[in-house]
Amino acid sequence: MKLRLLPAVLFLAIFFFLPLARILVLSVDASVFTAAHLERAFFVFRFTFYQAFLSTLLTFLLGLPSAFLFARFDFPGKSILRAVTAVPFMLPTVVVAAGFNALLGPHGWLTFLFPQSSFQFTGTLTAILLAHVFYNTTIVIRIVGNALTHLDPRLAQAARVLGADRLRVWTHVTLPLLRAPMLAAALLVFLFDFTSFGVILLLGGPQFSTLEVEIYIQSLQLLNLPMAALLSLIQLLCTLVFSILYARVVERAFVPLMPKPSIARRPKNLREKIFVASFIALLASFFVAPLLSLPLRSVTRLEADRGQRGEIPYGITGDYYSELFVNRRNSVFYVPPLDAARNSLTYAAATVALSLLLGFPAASALIHPNRLTRLLDSFLLLPLGASAVTLGLGYIITFNKPLITDHWLLITSPFIIPLAHTIIALPFVIRTLQPALASIPERLRHAAATLGASPVRVWQTVDLPILARAVLSAATFAFTVSLGEFGAATLLSRPDFPTLPVAIARFLSQPGGMNYGQAMAMSTILMCVTLAGILWIERLRLPGAGEF
């Protein structure tokens, strides 16, 4: 039983804890602790905290009324709107950055439609905050909204009858009951904002450096590995603290509320109607606009190509897509976009295979928990808290010397990326498989057996259908995670084997309409593939399997 956990535990030890340990060792280097370094580290930490705090605040500003909207009101298109708000959460950061860039950036729709406006988006804090709100509002809607939906309405009625007016029902009953879910949502949003990398790198300018971005700059741009390690250590400690807080809040957040059929209803009076209508409009435009302007921009020429000084043929074009298939010698890095897509697909396939191979035995060992496996269970979930950039840095400093033979360097091998992606995907894979494996009741198996089914038939008729869904779901999840992952790939991808998100980021920063258009086209493709993955997972979701 415990042996089945061994591969996953060993894998984690080598590819997660060893790199972290190396970071720890490197960061206690005395040369790091100069006044300038510490001042910079403090500055970066302060900004990271500040932007995460602001982002969380704004996310709640939009998320709380939205949660209320979804929990308490029925309106046409409700489930579609809810799905739309959930989409960004699963999208790769490059796609979100590209979407906002296409909408508000210097080569985007807004600039095209209002060329005289002095509105500046990229390189501002506004851009970072907007993207973070875009990303994480769904967390508030889901967690707080769920709590609101399942809140027994009779608690409020009881309070009313006991003499509380509407306001005091909120302050004395509803809000105290929502405090734990709100705190959980806030911590989760804060954690995601705190570890944000792609959004800050691609939408923020050089003046906005979070811990993640600074780790990347210090390691790959300045080659100051001890400083990067110090920052990683700070990052790790922070995420650890937030994760522990989150786990505690979630544990206490369990309030036995009666699961009631939905209490949502159509808006009745004018005030409610105005609230519902304006929030539907706000949510729809805020979530649909970036998602829509991206594919639109990928088929529309709005700006000159590099060096193009003549008439610009504005309008619909398929050039950006057809250009993806052309291998131009002077294109960036000499890696045509199609190859980046092929690399990404290969890495994703390897991630799926590896994470299932490690995750399946681990999940099956965790069905019947004892003290040891419970300990290992939380151990296996630890990578959830570590940031991808930190992981990348750990790999760089751990595997940059020969591992097996003189010429076998892991860091320069393309295999390093699926390894890192497996570390990221493994906790999710185990969390998906475990409840499915546990949900196959022995009684069902016995019942099938007493009805005359052979063990093979039992497996076919009972285990397989349940497992197939869970495995497919876990695999799709690992696949989309690997496909969209940006932080680790930025640090680890070989120049000649970029992943799709890395290639998109490169194209975004390259001059001219053609490169920008190709970035848009690739982002659109990545968005569609990811969306297909999300829909597929939704369809496979086992009833009762949790969210988050």
Next chain:
Amino acid sequence: MLALKNISKSYESNPLLTDISFTVAAGETVCLLGASGSGKSTLLRIIAGLEAPDAGQVCWGGVDLAAVPPHLRDFGLVFQDYALFPHLSVFDNVAFGLRMRSRNRRSLATLENVAYADEKTLVKEMLDIVNLRGFEARRVTDLSGGEQQRVALARALAPHPRLLMFDEPLGALDRTMKDDLLKELRAILHRTNIPAIYVTHDQEEAFAIADRILLLREGVILREGAPAEVWNDPRSAWAARFLGVGNVVEGKVSNVSGVRYQVETNLGVLKMQCKHRHAVGEHVSLLLRASDTGMKLKAAVEDVAFNRDQFRVTLRGGLMIELERAPKIGAEISVLFAMECLGDA
């Protein structure tokens, strides 16, 4: 004190309550008895002010309460699954109403005898009443169902409301717990002299607690009266069946002479007097109750089941009687039945 006048309410154009009028006198416990879906709970929510009626008035002491919001009505409501505040301790749950009401300056509550300042004493007193002494600091989520119901009762009692309402308060409890709580509840209601409305679908509960029963069917009051009156004279086939009074038998009038009727049933032709007027060929329902006098019927015993201190005996033809001693299955026995006509079938 409480008077309901012609209350009607419909939901999505289905009538839920139709023209309900009744009163609750000081110290009286009125029981609304009806099957689920008969509109009982909606009626309570209308009285509490949580819902507005489509038509009609809820009056207290002759004053229409339509403009009074629920938190100022000074009524107590005990929910079926208690609706205790899970984030508060037992003490805070019981004290909740006291705290809220002490802040309602505009409250209609007549605060006689209640010193709100002494919250602690009052909560303690309430917990004593419901037999939960020393439970103050407990989490309500850790209590058993019966204990939770006692807390809910204490919470409703604590502000000394001018009316107490119970919405299926014992529905989720097992038999013995139910019986104990019913006894306590009756004692408390008598002691505090608070008028009460008790909603249930269980006729035993209703008979045990009510001073007066209102039998509700599909939003209409079908029968009203003291428990014994209702039991002795259910007045309709539906009421007799719902209350489990005797045997209801369907038949067709075959002969009429004055107030004497002959009715054809599957038990044979039965003769009786009837206050209603029926024509020959009309279908009627008859109530047959085992009695010391009346018509003698002979029938074979089909089944015998032990039921508390008696035996429930099913006779051929479907009639049921309760006997102190169990007859043998297959034996032919004769029983005297009192018969009355319940009107049109």
Next chain:
Amino acid sequence: MKRILCLALLFLAACAPLAPSIQTTPGEGAPANPSALEASIVTELPTQNLSGQTVQLTVMTHSSFAISENVLAAFEQANNIKVTFVAGGDTGEALNKAILSKDAPLADVFYGVDNTFLSRALDAGIFEQYASPLLANIPDEFHLDLKNRALPVDYGDVCINYDRAFFEKNALTIPATLEDLTKPEYSGMLVVENPATSSPGLAFLLATIKHFGEPGYLDYWRALRANGLVVVNDWETAYYTNFSASSGRGPQPMVVSYATSPAAEVIYSDVQIEQSPSASILGPDTCFRQIEFVGILSGTHNRAAAERFVDFMLSLSFQEDMPLQMFVLPVNPEAFLPDSFHQYITLPAQPATLDPEVISANRERWIQEWMQAVLQ
């Protein structure tokens, strides 16, 4: 532990057959479609094999590297070498990747380390010595590494470019010195690159250090910042998104770019233009001279082919192809410059320079201090 690791790696190797790296093909111009490209690889390989084994050579460069197809093809055919280029990002990032992977080099030759990063490369020991015979033709001013680990290939001047039309239309005087840039009339008009992430950005920072010394340069940058300085992460963004005279038509009329950029504007333009839309400011220390080097990465298994390639980069055919491809100037004084260079490029008479040793000793500190002064 090791065995399990091996197993895991074997498994990975089995299930992750990676795409072969894209190779440059001999022939003129890019083929019209990818299938034709693959076909040409297949059909032409055997003919090359007739004349002996073709050597595969990998060259790692920064992402601005470019070369004419026919020049490369001629080299490949003459030497029976197939060259694969791997671009590793901006100068600094590409070099760092080479350093991080020095125990198993990604390539045989590294091109693109400049005088601002030279000492980092030499200290890390990523290059093997190679005293190319062609070094004889190259003036001593470019020959910074006397141990011949890094060989000079080209040079260029990082200068501030300005938008001619903008200054004409607004009747503004063109700033002549670094000090002028802090004047209020130029508020919000200059975009520079972050020296932490961009080599022209670093070069311009070094020019200000040369001019103002320490700690005066920091005061200067604070003044620039107060005057609405715009900082972006890379040259591409600065030039093509922010600079108003580029095809991107951005908001800033002045940008830190190259002395050759005005010529590039004319040559790149799809329509005939008489005069470049931009020009360089050639004041005292407004330009910084960058010299780019090539070196053979230590641990190469293709030493002979690598030497051939280094020789090729110093030879006239490459030195004369380079100006129009990368808009840099050849270190070989005999190399013939295209007319457009003479016509559109004015080189600074006295570009700023700093001793590589001084740069090496202070670079990280200067960048950190700059970040604190300008970005925080």
